[in-house]
Amino acid sequence: MTTDALSRAFAALADPTRRDMVARLSEGDATVGQLAEPYRMTLQAVYKHLRVLEDAGLVSRPSGPQPRPVRLEAGTLDLMDTWIERHRRRVEQRYRRLDAVLAEMKGEKHGPDHGDSDRSRSEAAGHPDES
Amino acid sequence: MTTDALSRAFAALADPTRRDMVARLSEGDATVGQLAEPYRMTLQAVYKHLRVLEDAGLVSRPSGPQPRPVRLEAGTLDLMDTWIERHRRRVEQRYRRLDAVLAEMKGEKHGPDHGDSDRSRSEAAGHPDES
DNA sequence: GGTTCTTTAAACCATCAGGTTGAAAGGGTG
DNA sequence: CACCCTTTCAACCTGATGGTTTAAAGAACC
Numbered sequence: 001m002t003t004d005a006l007s008r009a010f011a012a013l014a015d016p017t018r019r020d021m022v023a024r025l026s027e028g029d030a031t032v033g034q035l036a037e038p039y040r041m042t043l044q045a046v047y048k049h050l051r052v053l054e055d056a057g058l059v060s061r062p063s064g065p066q067p068r069p070v071r072l073e074a075g076t077l078d079l080m081d082t083w084i085e086r087h088r089r090r091v092e093q094r095y096r097r098l099d100a101v102l103a104e105m106k107g108e109k110h111g112p113d114h115g116d117s118d119r120s121r122s123e124a125a126g127h128p129d130e131s
Numbered sequence: 132m133t134t135d136a137l138s139r140a141f142a143a144l145a146d147p148t149r150r151d152m153v154a155r156l157s158e159g160d161a162t163v164g165q166l167a168e169p170y171r172m173t174l175q176a177v178y179k180h181l182r183v184l185e186d187a188g189l190v191s192r193p194s195g196p197q198p199r200p201v202r203l204e205a206g207t208l209d210l211m212d213t214w215i216e217r218h219r220r221r222v223e224q225r226y227r228r229l230d231a232v233l234a235e236m237k238g239e240k241h242g243p244d245h246g247d248s249d250r251s252r253s254e255a256a257g258h259p260d261e262s
Numbered sequence: 263g264g265t266t267c268t269t270t271a272a273a274c275c276a277t278c279a280g281g282t283t284g285a286a287a288g289g290g291t292g
Numbered sequence: 293c294a295c296c297c298t299t300t301c302a303a304c305c306t307g308a309t310g311g312t313t314t315a316a317a318g319a320a321c322c
Contacts, residue, residue, distance in 0.1 A: 004147065011145035014138050015310080019214075026221035032268075045311055047269070052309090066268060066319050074226070077219040081212065083150075088208040090157035095205070146280080163298075176281055178299070183279090197289060197298060 005057065006083060009076050012056035017041075018049050022058060025072040035070060136188065137214060140207050143187035148172075149180050153189060156203040166201060 003011075013019050021035055036046040050070060053059040057076040061068050134142075144150055152166060167177040181201060184190040188207040192199050 006150065007145050007147055010141050010150075011309095014142035014145055016135065016138055017310090019137065019141075022218055026218040026225075028225065041310090042312065043268090044270090044313085048310075051270095068268085072218070072222050074219055074222045077215055077222070081215045081219055084208055084212045084215070087153055087157040087203075088205055088212060091203050091205045091208070094157075094159065142279090148280090172280090173282065174298090175283085175300085179280075182300095199298085 005076070006079065008056040009058060009080050012052050012058055013080075015049070015052075018053055021049065021053065022072060025059065025070060029069040029071045031067040031069055033067065136207070137210065139183075139187040140189060140211050143183050143189055144211075146180070146183075149184055152180065152184065153203060156190065156201060160200040160202045162198040162200055164198065 013022065017039060020038075024030065024035065032043070032046060032050065035050075036043055039046065050059065050061075054061065058073060060071050060073050062071060144153065148170060151169075155161065155166065163174070163177060163181065166181075167174055170177065181190065181192075185192065189204060191202050191204050193202060
């Protein structure tokens with residue numbers, strides 16, 4: 001549907017079977033048959049999963065002779081990684097900043113009020129991106 | 132729901148609204164009211180989204196006085212990041228190795244066969260982890 | 263050209279996910 | 293206590309998802 005790339009990508013990896021496929025493909029290309037072997041489901045079901053991974057851009061199927069290989073694409077993994085990393089960093093940065101403030105408070109010990117240190121923590125923010 | 136942690140986490144981030152929430156929370160804690168403000172949906176719907184994020188371990192709601200804040204938890208982001216990174220690395224490593232082989236072939240130019248370099252690329256692997 | 267393997271398609275089913283409405287608890291504060 | 297805001301619960305609708313079965317194209321190969 002009109003679902004954006006990131007949504008498709010995350011949704012694709014939300015399924016354990018699909019995640020397992022990606023994990024195995026990260027070791028090397030495989031044919032659909034090889035891929036399907038460990039799972040107790042119809043070949044068609046496997047093709048469906050592959051479809052989802054392909055639509056998400058996580059996997060490609062280079063055309064050529066019949067048993068076409070399935071190949072993991074790093075690009076989309078990169079996208080996801082970037083998104084997560086960005087926000088993970090932001091939180092951890094806040095943690096560190098908070099720790100710093102706490103440490104400082106502990107250091108000075110007595111004077112609890114020296115200016116309008118933070119407060120307002122909850123808003124400020126403007127509106128972020130999501131790009 | 133016997134769904135594992137990673138599945139819940141990826142599923143949680145597969146929704147644009149939820150991703151936006153996470154993005155905004157990465158800038159700082161917020162109350163549900165503040166969080167809900169930009170969206171054109173019922174408060175109950177927002178609570179539902181929050182529930183999903185909470186069940187996925189992406190968010191916590193420290194108890195205390197009534198308008199309880201919503202706080203982003205870095206731990207689960209870390210888990211996801213680790214998973215993705217691991218596989219992204221594996222693919223890229225394979226890319227590099229392939230490039231190296233190609234470069235070598237180009238370099239030697241004539242003698243194409245000098246030992247059992249790789250082959251077997253598609254299987255070998257045993258069965259990977261997914262840990 | 264026929265046989266066999268790979269791949270795509272279609273119809274169908276059960277369950278889940280995002281949203282709504284409506285109602286009810288919880289919890290502060292006048 | 294009464295009022296108001298926050299939070300949760302339940303029923304319901306709609307559309308997507310993971311599977312299945314059945315059927316039919318497409319490619320390879322003898």
